[in-house]
Amino acid sequence: MTALRARAPHAGLALLIAVFAVFFVLPFAGLLERGIGGSGTWDAITSDTALDALVLSLWTSAVALLIAVVAGTPVAYWLTHARFPGKGAVEALIDLPIVLPPTIAGVALLTAFGRKGLLGAPLDDWFGLTLGFSTAAVIMAQLFVGAPFYVRAARAGFGSVDAQYERVAHTLGASRLRAFARIVLPLSWPSLAAGAALCWARALGELGATLIFAGNLQGETQTMPLAILSAFERADGLTAAVALAILLLAVALVALAAFWLLSTRGRGTP
Amino acid sequence: MTLEFAARTQLGDFSYDARFEAGNEIVVLFGHSGAGKSLTLQLIAGLLQPDEGRIVIGGEAVFDSGTGLNLPPQARRIGYVVQDLALFPHMTVAENVGFGMTGAGREWRLGEVLDLMHLGDFRDRKPRSLSGGQQQRVALARALACDASLLLLDEPFSALDESLRVELRRELIRLRSELDLSVIFVTHDLREAHLVADRLAVFDAGRLLQFDGRERVFRAPANRRVAELTGVANILRGRVAATRDGILTVEAGGARLRAPAPNGWRPGEGEAVDIAIRAERVNLRRLDADDPGQPNLVRGTIREELAYGATHTLRFESALEETVEVEIAARPYEVLGVAGQKSWTLELPPEDLHVMPVVSASAAGSSAGATTA
Numbered sequence: 001m002t003a004l005r006a007r008a009p010h011a012g013l014a015l016l017i018a019v020f021a022v023f024f025v026l027p028f029a030g031l032l033e034r035g036i037g038g039s040g041t042w043d044a045i046t047s048d049t050a051l052d053a054l055v056l057s058l059w060t061s062a063v064a065l066l067i068a069v070v071a072g073t074p075v076a077y078w079l080t081h082a083r084f085p086g087k088g089a090v091e092a093l094i095d096l097p098i099v100l101p102p103t104i105a106g107v108a109l110l111t112a113f114g115r116k117g118l119l120g121a122p123l124d125d126w127f128g129l130t131l132g133f134s135t136a137a138v139i140m141a142q143l144f145v146g147a148p149f150y151v152r153a154a155r156a157g158f159g160s161v162d163a164q165y166e167r168v169a170h171t172l173g174a175s176r177l178r179a180f181a182r183i184v185l186p187l188s189w190p191s192l193a194a195g196a197a198l199c200w201a202r203a204l205g206e207l208g209a210t211l212i213f214a215g216n217l218q219g220e221t222q223t224m225p226l227a228i229l230s231a232f233e234r235a236d237g238l239t240a241a242v243a244l245a246i247l248l249l250a251v252a253l254v255a256l257a258a259f260w261l262l263s264t265r266g267r268g269t270p
Numbered sequence: 271m272t273l274e275f276a277a278r279t280q281l282g283d284f285s286y287d288a289r290f291e292a293g294n295e296i297v298v299l300f301g302h303s304g305a306g307k308s309l310t311l312q313l314i315a316g317l318l319q320p321d322e323g324r325i326v327i328g329g330e331a332v333f334d335s336g337t338g339l340n341l342p343p344q345a346r347r348i349g350y351v352v353q354d355l356a357l358f359p360h361m362t363v364a365e366n367v368g369f370g371m372t373g374a375g376r377e378w379r380l381g382e383v384l385d386l387m388h389l390g391d392f393r394d395r396k397p398r399s400l401s402g403g404q405q406q407r408v409a410l411a412r413a414l415a416c417d418a419s420l421l422l423l424d425e426p427f428s429a430l431d432e433s434l435r436v437e438l439r440r441e442l443i444r445l446r447s448e449l450d451l452s453v454i455f456v457t458h459d460l461r462e463a464h465l466v467a468d469r470l471a472v473f474d475a476g477r478l479l480q481f482d483g484r485e486r487v488f489r490a491p492a493n494r495r496v497a498e499l500t501g502v503a504n505i506l507r508g509r510v511a512a513t514r515d516g517i518l519t520v521e522a523g524g525a526r527l528r529a530p531a532p533n534g535w536r537p538g539e540g541e542a543v544d545i546a547i548r549a550e551r552v553n554l555r556r557l558d559a560d561d562p563g564q565p566n567l568v569r570g571t572i573r574e575e576l577a578y579g580a581t582h583t584l585r586f587e588s589a590l591e592e593t594v595e596v597e598i599a600a601r602p603y604e605v606l607g608v609a610g611q612k613s614w615t616l617e618l619p620p621e622d623l624h625v626m627p628v629v630s631a632s633a634a635g636s637s638a639g640a641t642t643a
């Protein structure tokens with residue numbers, strides 16, 4: 001079997017692999033080439049716009065991830081074990097934002113939480129609270145598109161833990177919470193970590209929904225993807241756009257690598 | 271420690287009804303898969319709730335449908351070893367065994383239990399790296415570690431080699447006497463049931479058919495179904511011809527069989543009965559002119575023969591309606607010269623015949639109440 005698999009690929013397949021690889025690697029190469037060669041790269045990276053956007057992106061996506069984990073974990077656990085009619089519909093609804101184009105998500109959020117929205121209007125009338133075009137809106141947009149990835153992964157993780165383990169833990173005197181903390185959580189950890197990473201990456205890259213629901217105000221709602229878009233739209237903005245893109249890419253890579261290291265070292269092999 | 275158990279429940283098409291009790295002994299729940307044995311353990315442990323019933327462990331009620339009492343599993347103090355063991359894969363042996371232990375002296379007691387189960391050398395290993403027998407001992411140790419005096423074992427040895435099973439059964443019997451345990455032991459293996467049981471509860475299709483001392487279940491099954499389940503090869507349908515001085519004369523097929531009247535039940539003349547005799551209890555005799563007409567003797571012809579090495583199983587066609595199965599050890603088989611002779615007289619000794627009431631399948635369960643009382 002191994003011998004068969006280790007055999008060199010057929011010539012046609014090899015060509016396909018090569019083309020595919022070039023297609024995915026070349027854009028990164030282009031980004032780096034343009035960024036290193038461009039004259040204004042460093043200025044663009046150290047500009048106030050870039051730093052404001054980076055800081056905003058990092059903390060809003062972190063808050064969105066936190067909410068997704070805190071609220072999504074119990075929901076995912078409940079969904080894994082609950083049996084009720086219409087469960088499939090509920091699961092599909094939770095997955096919906098994954099397949100929804102972000103611009104639609106933005107419009108939908110606006111119609112619900114915007115100043116004239118279903119809930120937004122009464123909030124504005126009674127409490128003077130406006131969610132749309134605020135930093136809160138940025139986080140809501142990120143949560144809306146990112147959380148389903150976490151919930152989905154967590155459901156898969158919880159579902160892969162044999163229910164027998166929990167039952168045995170109960171007979172050994174463990175409360176539901178203790179069984180969850182000592183048995184379910186450690187055994188589903190890899191799935192939860194992967195889901196959290198996906199959720200955070202999706203929140204960090206969120207553009208369409210944020211633009212429509214939160215706007216594009218520097219320091220308030222202008223996250224890195226929005227800053228890149230704004231830079232690109234200016235005359236001769238490509239240099240700045242490339243510089244910001246490289247910055248975001250680097251930060252994302254470092255964060256994901258650190259996260260991966262933490263999550264594998266924290267748990268050993270389950 | 272004592273257990274009083276009575277439960278009735280309906281799960282889809284499956285209806286369950288059983289009642290038994292256990293003292294400081296090993297009670298074996300025996301039956302085919304799907305008979306309700308594992309379900310019984312889950313009900314005792316509190317992983318499932320019956321529709322009706324009352325479960326008392328060590329004098330303390332843990333479930334009572336009358337008062338609405340239902341303690342969760344973690345409050346029932348039971349050691350439960352499930353069939354697939356469910357050792358926590360991410361924990362070491364010591365962490366697994368210590369999972370349910372709390373309070374002062376935890377480390378010391380953990381060491382005690384590990385030593386008791388000969389697991390001291392494996393305390394830092396992960397379950398996956400252990401052999402089947404070692405994993406089994408970890409599961410037992412984990413169940414024992416929280417000082418449960420009621421131990422529920424679900425087919426605990428089914429995944430092991432025969433030699434290991436023998437060793438672990440011996441270990442279980444030792445533990446029971448050392449730790450004053452009540453053990454409820456589920457198995458579908460007849461030999462295992464016979465070996466470990468003090469008392470035996472025979473389950474079939476959600477009903478407890480008989481609950482009695484081990485010898486009593488094997489020697490005096492309550493009805494045809496219990497006899498079948500406990501490996502009685504010959505069950506004959508007959509009619510009572512006469513009853514005199516505690517001896518029944520039963521006509522079955524063309525034969526007259528004398529048998530002692532069963533305890534606590536006196537069939538009337540003309541009543542239909544079932545008669546059980548184990549294959550190894552039937553004797554072979556050479557044909558003799560005096561045989562016909564003598565009670566408990568039937569002429570038969572070998573129709574099928576199976577050689578198991580130590581024993582031979584012979585299937586006879588005779589005046590009896592059903593085929594008679596005879597098990598004979600290799601030595602008498604050779605001495606008698608069975609290989610060269612097809613026709614024999616079968617002797618069904620009165621003391622080995624057991625007369626049972628005829629019970630329809632649906633009524634089989636209701637007789638359990640009578641045998642339990």
